[in-house]
Amino acid sequence: MKHIVSGIQPTGSINIGTYLGSIQNFVKLQDAYPDHHFLIFIADLHAITVSQKPEELRKTIKELAAIYIACGLDPNRVSLFIQSEVPAHAQMNYLLQTHTYMGELERMTQFKEKARKQEQGVSSALFTYPSLMAADILLYDAEYVPVGDDQRQHLELTRDIAARINNRFGEFFTVPKPLIPKVGARIMSLTDPNVKMSKSDPNIKSRIHLLDDDALIKKRIRSAVTDSEASIYYDKDNKPGLANLLHIYSAFSGKSIESIEKDYENAQSYQTFKEDLGELIVHKLAPIKARYKELINSKELNQILDEGRAYASKHATKKTLKLQRKLGLGRARR
Numbered sequence: 001m002k003h004i005v006s007g008i009q010p011t012g013s014i015n016i017g018t019y020l021g022s023i024q025n026f027v028k029l030q031d032a033y034p035d036h037h038f039l040i041f042i043a044d045l046h047a048i049t050v051s052q053k054p055e056e057l058r059k060t061i062k063e064l065a066a067i068y069i070a071c072g073l074d075p076n077r078v079s080l081f082i083q084s085e086v087p088a089h090a091q092m093n094y095l096l097q098t099h100t101y102m103g104e105l106e107r108m109t110q111f112k113e114k115a116r117k118q119e120q121g122v123s124s125a126l127f128t129y130p131s132l133m134a135a136d137i138l139l140y141d142a143e144y145v146p147v148g149d150d151q152r153q154h155l156e157l158t159r160d161i162a163a164r165i166n167n168r169f170g171e172f173f174t175v176p177k178p179l180i181p182k183v184g185a186r187i188m189s190l191t192d193p194n195v196k197m198s199k200s201d202p203n204i205k206s207r208i209h210l211l212d213d214d215a216l217i218k219k220r221i222r223s224a225v226t227d228s229e230a231s232i233y234y235d236k237d238n239k240p241g242l243a244n245l246l247h248i249y250s251a252f253s254g255k256s257i258e259s260i261e262k263d264y265e266n267a268q269s270y271q272t273f274k275e276d277l278g279e280l281i282v283h284k285l286a287p288i289k290a291r292y293k294e295l296i297n298s299k300e301l302n303q304i305l306d307e308g309r310a311y312a313s314k315h316a317t318k319k320t321l322k323l324q325r326k327l328g329l330g331r332a333r334r
């Protein structure tokens with residue numbers, strides 16, 4: 001069975017950036033790749049590379065699981081599981097670290113950015129984060145990895161590690177390819193269109209969470225930073241705030257940016273456009289919120305996670321043992 005693998009860290013409420021850049025893409029790919037099985041996981045081991053409050057982390061893990069299913073992942077096509085419940089991820093991470101160079105990890109921009117923000121020292125796990133990510137992917141011989149644009153560099157490193165091990169031992173790992181969506185790959189902050197919308201941005205006004213109530217969603221769009229020109233056309237360099245809103249509009253509606261520009265060519269201000277965009281988001285998120293409420297405390301959700309763990313464990317354990325043998329670990333097979 002061919003695999004598509006991806007994960008999201010349970011580090012805060014999911015916002016529309018993660019939804020459009022990542023989750024919505026997974027849902028579309030289910031139809032686009034009918035012969036692939038999907039492994040989608042909650043990257044809790046990645047989350048603890050920076051300090052997390054245990055109670056909050058546990059709550060976020062469950063919320064994220066419910067959100068995935070509420071957004072339309074089909075448990076028949078997808079094994080949804082929690083990373084730490086499949087110990088082979090940590091084992092494979094270690095094995096891959098023996099084939100990952102310090103210089104490669106030092107070049108990672110996500111590490112540099114996150115390390116800069118740490119106040120109480122930088123954990124060595126944050127530094128080796130990319131080899132855990134490579135483990136997540138290579139354990140399942142993933143052919144494709146759907147991620148947002150910010151993960152491109154980690155994917156390149158994963159490909160290099162896979163190629164290095166293949167070079168040494170023959171075709172052992174599938175070398176994975178990224179699948180980066182054209183629309184929604186980089187949704188920017190509503191308060192500063194020069195930085196990406198992020199769960200960890202201290203300014204809460206910078207984002208819209210999937211579970212925010214309707215009035216708040218509309219308010220966030222109304223107060224989103226734009227410019228003073230008040231005519232609606234796409235110009236990323238001179239009108240980055242508006243360009244971001246056009247991206248969000250396009251990703252939620254499925255319309256092209258050109259056709260949205262046409263719809264508003266006679267607009268004298270941003271007001272109607274912003275009102276319409278607020279309505280559109282509210283309308284698109286309503287069924288997700290309703291399904292989330294049904295799932296969050298249900299047996300169904302636990303069962304989905306149990307089944308996901310069983311499928312993932314089977315593949316991951318086998319692959320890890322195989323690599324251990326290639327490396328000469330343990331005793332010879334009798």
Ligand code: ATP
Binds near residue numbers: 009017019147184
């Ligand atoms: P953090 O702020 O804690 O680093 P994050 O908000 O960047 O978190 P991740 O869990 O790192 O979110 O990302 C999950 C997935 O969503 C990744 O594939 C990432 O590329 C994508 N993603 C996150 N934020 C955005 C965004 N603003 N636009 C498009 N895709 C995004």
Ligand code: LTN
Binds near residue numbers: 006008133
């Ligand atoms: N590093 C990713 C989350 C992540 C991931 C993965 C994505 C961890 N492991 C494996 C794809 C495949 C992030 O920060 N968004």
